[in-house]
Amino acid sequence: MASSQNTERLDTIMQAAPVIPVLIVEDPAKAVPMARALVRGGLPAIEITLRTPKALEAIRAVAAEVEGAFVGAGTVLDAAQYQAAVEAGATFVVSPGATDKLLAAASGHDVPLLPGSSTASEVMKLLEAGYSRLKLFPAEAVGGANLLKSLASPLPAARFCPTGGITEKTAPTYLGLPNVVCVGGSWIAGPDAIAAEDWDGIEARARQAARLSA
Numbered sequence: 242m243a244s245s246q247n248t249e250r251l252d253t254i255m256q257a258a259p260v261i262p263v264l265i266v267e268d269p270a271k272a273v274p275m276a277r278a279l280v281r282g283g284l285p286a287i288e289i290t291l292r293t294p295k296a297l298e299a300i301r302a303v304a305a306e307v308e309g310a311f312v313g314a315g316t317v318l319d320a321a322q323y324q325a326a327v328e329a330g331a332t333f334v335v336s337p338g339a340t341d342k343l344l345a346a347a348s349g350h351d352v353p354l355l356p357g358s359s360t361a362s363e364v365m366k367l368l369e370a371g372y373s374r375l376k377l378f379p380a381e382a383v384g385g386a387n388l389l390k391s392l393a394s395p396l397p398a399a400r401f402c403p404t405g406g407i408t409e410k411t412a413p414t415y416l417g418l419p420n421v422v423c424v425g426g427s428w429i430a431g432p433d434a435i436a437a438e439d440w441d442g443i444e445a446r447a448r449q450a451a452r453l454s455a
């Protein structure tokens with residue numbers, strides 16, 4: 242079952258920068274300049290969440306037009322959304338948790354799924370299903386860096402992108418852990434910054450995030 246998750250592609254994406262910006266995009270026309278600002282700032286892997294009616298359209302536009310971006314789909318909850326994200330051109334797919342049906346839909350496919358987990362049992366079940374690159378969600382609420390530190394020794398095969406409540410200030414603590422590859426966060430390009438077309442501000446925050454380390 243080790244081939245369930247395309248870990249090679251996921252590692253490239255997770256290692257591209259220390260932070261994956263998590264984005265809520267209402268207007269797909271803004272997605273391309275937003276993604277260009279993030280790429281210019283040094284954050285090529287971006288996650289557009291399927292939380293707005295036009296999110297798939299936004300993913301499609303970024304996939305077609307933004308060179309150097311790895312555009313992912315976030316908040317993918319079921320097999321149909323996984324398929325729709327792949328058809329729109331997503332290069333990775335992120336879910337807040339995991340269900341058997343979602344894992345079955347993604348297993349063995351090129352476009353990797355980064356499934357969410359928040360307990361040792363969930364991590365164990367995902368490892369058993371062939372998924373070793375995981376999201377920890379909601380990171381801060383379920384124990385944050387302390388939880389990940391505690392999981393590192395008994396479950397060393399699991400490598401995480403914690404997301405949920407992480408800030409520029411708390412990110413370095415996570416990035417210093419041996420089982421953390423990158424973190425996800427919304428602080429770089431929040432809905433207000435996107436609505437205001439603050440591409441310079443987004444680029445500047447991306448540049449700072451790209452420099453974060455332990």
Ligand SMILES: O=C(O)C(=O)C[C@H](O)[C@H](O)COP(=O)(O)O
Pocket residue numbers: 263290315316317335336337378404405406407425426427428
């Ligand atoms: O639903 C998903 O798939 C998600 O990715 C949820 C996000 O991890 C959080 O919404 C991150 O947002 P912040 O906590 O503001 O950084």
